[in-house]
Amino acid sequence: MLPKSLILLAPLMLCAANWQDAVNSAVSATSTPKTTTSSSSTTSQSNATSGVKEALSLGAQQAVSLLGKEGGFLNNSAVKIPLPSSMKPVATAAEKLGGKSYVDDFVKTMNTAATKAVPKTASILSDTISGMSVEDANAIVKGSNTAATDYFKTKSGTKLLSAIMPIIKESISENQVMSSYQSLKEFAGGSSTTSSVSNNALVGQASSIAKGFGMGDAVPSGDESIEDYIGRKTLDGLFYMIAEKEKALRSNPLSSGSSIIQQVFGK
Template identity: 25%
Template sequence: MFKQITFILALLSLTACDTTDLNSVLGAVLNSENGLTSTEIGSGLKQALEIGISKGSDRLSRENGYFESPYKILLPEEARKVTDRLQNIPGFSNLEANVLEKINRGAEDAASKAKPIFVNAIKSMTITDALGILKGDKDAATVYLKRVTYQQLYNEFNPVIVESLDKFNARDYWSSAVNTYNRIPLINDEVDPDLDDYVTNKALDGLFSQVAKEELDIRNNIGARTTDLLRRVFAAQDN
């Protein structure tokens, strides 16, 4: 109990410290609690993130990584009116199946580009961020990563998605279908033929979900802590 009170008081005192004092106080608290320095906490959390990111992006970038996974990208609800209406028109009988495969292949192709973007993004994590993640909720690292990188990732990821969709002719195929639909007489609710924004957001949602799964595994599964530093850092969380 005395150690817990000391720990809480020390954290409260951080608000009155400058950066140098904060690092010193936080380092002393961490050392007294579990033998870890603040630098080790930061390094351990970065290792955990990199492991989760690597596994997550690698799995999703494989063939069928999206297409045959819980993160399969489905067509938006409004797209169903297009596929339902065109299924009896020659050339579009398998429209939904073809588009689904093409957009998921595009996402798989783009996922291979995500790892270095994530890795570069976590280098800015502060000591305070690291401690908060270690003691936070089971998905604290993923929530942090999504909060600080989503827009940057979108900006970097979207051109890759566009290139990947074009590689599989998905955008042209979908645009042709939508334009055909929009020309049907008495159609009053035209559909936007733009596909890449939707696919980009869904691809990133799947990527973050996979990273969260890997984070949970590292937190809960001792066997997933593959380095000595990870074992030491997350042992502090366990306690």
């Protein structure tokens, strides 16, 4: 026969065992959702990063492809590089004198230089995408319709400009940009159909503009050279095209044909 004291303790021991089982179950039930939540959050962040990178890649590839083909800038009114504003007086005078072809030729050479420079940006854009952090991706997903494009500008704008400038300078030489400008200047300043007074005025305008663009005397402080102007406009066109693709993907993720982009931007 069991001692009386053991008989009295048995119910208490049984209750303690049941209570411990309940505690263990509660702890297990509480900890499991945390693990699931943490795992879900990690997956969500990973998807966001992958989706943003893929969207950026699509935008960059399309922009470089469209702008880098023949006529990519010249035949696209949204990004076509116009005459610098300071050159418009001479261009207007030349057109009035029947020299529109000189103006068109100069504009064409500038846009051709930009087109030749664009492919150089592809590797830098790719490196920028590869270096994106989870924080960057999350900020882009939650940002404006051009948040990804703005990321490109901030992270790679300076590198892109440095990369394309040698190509632009080389292209300017190959496509005779300066020669085209000189022809325009000479036509506007030397046409026999104008009076000597008009000739002098046009030559004066051309001379002033030539100085402003580094053709002739040294460029005055604060003025932009023709190479810098084309370089800046080249990047403006590149970022414009990337932004247009980004806005399209955000408004209609299904058009991308990518499940990860649809998942990230289709929310």
